[in-house]
Amino acid sequence: MPKKKTALTIEERLQQALVPAEEQPYEVPENWVWVRLGEVNKYVSKSVNPISEPDKIFELYSVPSMADDYPEIIAGSDIGSSKQSVCKEDVLLCKINPRINRVWKVSQFTDNELIASSEWIIIRNNHINANYLMYCFQSKYFREFMLSNVSGVGGSLMRAQPKYVQTYPIPLPPLSEQQRIVERIEELFAKLDETKERLQEVADSFAVRKAAILHKAFTGELTKQWRRENGVSDESWEEKTIGEICSSLKYGTSKKSSDDGEVVVLRMGNLQNGEIDWSNLAYTSDEEDIKKYLLKSGDVLFNRTNSPELVGKTSIYRGEMPAIYAGYLIKLDYEKNIVVGDYLNYYLNSSKAKEYYMQVKTDGVSQSNINAKKIGEFEIPLPTLPEQHEIVRLIDDLLARERSAQQATEQALASIDLMKKSILARAFRGELGTNKASEASALELLKQVLAEN
Missing domain, CATH: 3.90.220.20 (DNA methylase specificity domains)
Known part of the structure; x- marks a missing residue:
């Protein structure tokens, strides 16, 4: 008969449980x-x-x-x-x-x-x-x-x-030290979480602050002092429809793009925060399309279809690289003697514009749509060209400050997560000042x- 295994002594079990120094x-x-x-x-x-x-x-x-x-x-x-x-x-x-x-x-x-x-x-x-x-x-x-x-x-x-x-x-560690470590971690984490909550509120309010800046810009408040200094009347502003300030509202190509080619095909995902996002690009080598849809620096693109909250995104093309645009986008051929491209781009991304899009969009199974006719009927306030340039300059400056503050906030939020990791690393090395060597x-x-x- 096989011999029964002898139960390990407490010392043998202790040696089995302990991790060798190496x-x-x-x-x-x-x-x-x-x-x-x-x-x-x-x-x-x-x-x-x-x-x-x-x-x-x-x-x-x-x-x-x-x-x-x-x-x-x-x-x-x-x-x-x-x-x-x-x-x-x-x-x-x-x-x-x-x-x-x-x-x-x-x-x-x-x-x-x-x-x-x-x-x-x-x-x-x-x-x-x-x-x-x-x-x-x-x-x-x-x-x-x-x-x-x-x-x-x-x-x-x-x-x-x-x-x-x-x-x-x-x-x-000893049981009492385990409890002290937990209490110290939770005390430090609670302070960090409180700070994180405040920082997150600041980060989340960026969109609200941006909307407030644009509201002041397009109600004339932002350039009130400028008008006084330049002898421009408060009555100089007028309302014009997109159709009145654009010679055409042109849909993009309906042809399929590919992973390689001579020229970039901008799609709705490339319109982000008023600018062109040059990541995740598609391409074409179709000469007919390149000739017909090639963009010029300053062209404004409107995203005519997407989910309800994203339809109407607008971005300005700055000529970074040769590009045409896909069929879900509309190019606004605006008259440069009437409107500044950046002014138009900012206004079409304002809360006033987004309210209009929500009113006139048509809803499909999974996407909403705004056609060129509805875009053309949208009215925007137009000051003189010099004041438009001043408005764009002020918006650029204020939003640059906001983006800088937002970036600093995001870095601070990331540092909180790093601090938590550091606290945990120190906790399990006995470096939080809680250990009692006499225990x-x-x-x-x-x-x-x-x-x-």
């Missing part, structure tokens, strides 16, 4: 230890088949619901596959597409049975602070381990392999954990 990712305080995750994970897999209890309501921790930080409260009949049984304080580590940093803690929001998707690796240990583990799994060093052993073909089809994840090292070594905690296995 395999430790970095140094930690002397009263901390490095342990292998699987040696302290007490979770025992238990499958649940919700469809067998169709009327029962479950609290389901699915991967998509993590985005809302709230589980699905759902009937068994609406759950199409087996799940894992979980408990409050379990830590969920997503194995699908590990490039996305998804770690979640089971919180138990209801009295319903707790279950989780099979895409989670579940970590459980009542002697280790769940929030400590959650933050640890989000830190840079651990995410690098998560990406070190994956299977699949790439992207969302990549998965971390649980058998390897269980071997990854985690730094284990008993985490070896004692580890022995207690292993004794219950």
Whole structure:
């Protein structure tokens, strides 16, 4: 008969759980230890088949619901596959597409049975602070381990392999230090989140501030002082329709473009924020089309069809490279002795213009459309040409300042995410100023954990 395996002593189990010095990712305080995750994970897999209890309501921790930080409260009949049984304080580590940093803690929001998707690796240990583990799994060093052993073909089809994840090292401080680390992280994160919220409000208000600038420009407020200084009457403004200031409103080519060719074919996606976006280009070598639709510097293009919120986007072509335009766009051949191209472009992107587009557009199955006739009927206020030039100059200057402020805000927002990563990196090195060297070594905690296995 084969001999029964002799149970390991606590010392043998301790040596099995501890990570050798040469395999430790970095140094930690002397009263901390490095342990292998699987040696302290007490979770025992238990499958649940919700469809067998169709009327029962479950609290389901699915991967998509993590985005809302709230589980699905759902009937068994609406759950199409087996799940894992979980408990409050379990830590969920997503194995699908590990490039996305998804770690979640089971919180138990209801009295319903707790279950989780099979895409989670579940970590459980009542002697280790769940929030400590959650933050640890989000830190840079651990995410690098998560990406070190994956299977699949790439992207969302990549998965971390649980058998390897269980071997990854985690730094284990004394239990009281775990709590202090969590409190310090949450204190620092709360301050950063407050700052981020204020910055995001500033970033989100850019469109509002731009609309306000354009409103002042086209009501004459922006150049009120200029008119006084130049002896121009407030009554010098007049209303003209697009049809009156344009010799033609010309649709673009209906021929297909390709990935290569002699000349760029601008499409509706290339009209962005009043300018031409020169990324994601299409091309043509059709000589007839090039001759017929070739753009001149200063030409204004109008996007006549798109989703309701995007129809009517207008941009000005500045001659960056030879280009023609596709059939979903209309070129406005404006009279240069009546209107300045940039003035026209700015006005067609104003909130007043967008209100008009919403009123006159026709809706199809998935897109709205504005035809040349409707564009031609739109009235715009026209000051003298010198005042138009001054308005454009002021708008350019004010929007440049706004863009600079917005860029600085976006950089500040990005720096907050970097600061959070830095805080986590320092936390799990014992560098947040919370560690007490006089406390008993985490070896004692580890022995207690292993004794219950």
